Amino acid sequence: MKKILFALAACFCTFAMNARTLVAYYSYTNNVKSIVNTLTSQIDCDVLEIEPAEKGLDYAADNYAIGSAQIAAIRNNPDNASSYPEIDPVEVNLDEYSTVIIAAPLWWSQMAAPMQTFLFKYGAQMAGKNIGLIVSSASSGISGVEADAHRLIPDGKFISPSLWIRSSQTSNAKSLIQTWLNEINYEALASIPSVTQYEDNEVAVYSLSGMSMRNLYSDFSNLPSGLYIINGKKTLVAR
Template sequence: MSKTSRIFLQPHTAVVHQENMIRSRRGFLKGIALGAAAVIAAPVLSRASAYAAEAGGNKVLILYFSHSGNTRRLAGQIHGRVGGDMVELKTVVPYPQDYDAVVDMAQKEQQSNARPQIATEIPNWDEYHTVFIGFPNWWGTMPMPFFTFLEKHNMGDKNVIPFCTHEGSRLGRSESDLRKLCPQAHMLKGFEVRGSRVSSAQKDVDAWLDGLGFPARN
């Protein structure tokens, strides 16, 4: 069904490349600006350091937010490879299922710098040494519930590994936002994949995790 296009522009951002997206409101999230110019290169831990979280007996957490289900499936692929605990970040007031409605809501939350109330509790937060942060790219970064969560949960010097689904925006400025929210954390190389390719992304996921030092489980 055809939807009216509304392209959201930000400084140092790029408009989506595919013309068939431009006339679709779906271009809101698919064509969100990358913001790559604003991202400062992050230090990457060695393979041994990255895997030390699990090898040393510390827990791995895969914390994700998913609306359409794509990020949930990607989180499952990572979990199947590295193990640990997988937790879905949920809000007290669920986001609407209607695509147009969630697009508008996501825009308003970001413009007002909102902090949606979250329902997810992680009582054993301090036990985790490595935390994967998974999300769909909404308006160039993480959905605002992650801002709520990370302002309430001190990441300290944990390893932080972002991963996201998108339709053209890649990681956007999410890595930069994560560094601001978790200034003492060790940021490892993130992973991004188009939502339409998640079902066939396992080989790419494995290659990424190999590079971080997470060997395949027996």
């Protein structure tokens, strides 16, 4: 039986945990999908695919008319939810992740519209998390996509640089991703969790994994392995 004594009175106690990474992606012609499949063979992560609610649209028809119209609608009115194309409902608990990697195609120098919809809905929940960005384009530079990501995740801790993979480089993604992961020191970065703070009358439990720790002070029996900072007036015993 493990006994852990928390002698509190404004002291901090820690023990080890794993931070988790979510890769959220959208892909129309499967270049980003292929990149994400490669990425998942290189890092331990969960994957979430964003899908437009309206099926079968040909975004490339008539010189990319539909995609162009969607991007224009967002550009003209970025704060209005109705500017964003509907996506299928997603089931994600962002509290579980300290790092989110967004992977999306570039459309007309912006982030593809369905991914913008996802971030419009969920970007605020990514505050304080490490945010990585992977962009696929035929040839255009990705600064507009980066600007979209910053607008939609205003309080994200952005990882620099983003990874830009041109369509023609898709088959070479493995080495490009590996170079990027080394460059951003992913291993160290992914092990530094985001901090979520919950407080109650007597004890503040700072969850470094981002999981809900509300009221845990009264019941440590279900406390998952992890790194926590406890700050309070009581002495707590976890068995």
